[in-house]
Amino acid sequence: MRILIADDSSMMRALIKRVVSLADVPVEDVLEAGNGAEALAILESREVQLLLTDINMPVMTGIELLRQLAADPRWRGLTRVVISTDGSSSRRDEVRGLDVLCYLEKPFSPEVMRDVLEEVARTARI
């Protein structure tokens, strides 16, 4: 499985990458984007099975990224997980209907992230 992490914090991307490396999931490659626009560009050029995206990012937010993905049938097979400090119900409502499988709130323990990844790999069969 190829994973794309979209987060403007390089530290957060490194943390997620480390958890991915320790989780029991079949990972071929982990790609990184600093915002939604970079994530879209990567998705256009590479085949990705799982997107882990932040919400608050410069240039293009995670919400805008998810909206564009939801509107385009080419990304139907892409599993989407939101990882955000904003766990408010209004934010969660905003992503509802945007084909998001799971909403993970920061800060999270590495174990919780691992459980989500393993669950995603099982349920999405990727």
Added chain:
Amino acid sequence: MVGAQSAIGEIGGEVRRRIVGIGELVVSDLADEVIVTHALGSCVAVCLFDPKVKVAAMLHFMLPESRINVDRARQQPAAFADTGIPLLFQTAYRYGLEKRRAIVKLVGGAEITPAIDSAFRTGQRNALAAKQVLWRNGILVKTEDTGGNLARTVHLSVQDGRVRVFTGRNEVKEI
């Protein structure tokens, strides 16, 4: 470390209990042994199991950081998370356990005496310290039964790595 004691196992066969005292650790590769620690309060038991070589190990540590008592840490490194956990792994490696295969489970970290524990939160800090030491060493906890306000007794089977937690006379939880 304490020597093995015999007991009758629940499935009828004889199992030998290896008791882990407070601030101690035990490693075993003998399938007829069960590693046991009693009455974990704010202390934490770190349980390891390598399913390939069937090596099991348990540490019963008391406090998160050795820096609060360097002399004690030198004499009894297993009393602290930051010195005990590395020692637990190093000892288990000698039995053939490998880090990448190790299944790690945590038990304990309760707050038994609220008046004291709420101020120091020793149980909570112990559980967190264990995870931090493991994380720094590239290890994630598989499952845990931590927190609450009940004392726990833990059995770790060397045969299959099964961890059973006893919190009362008939209360058993498998994690």
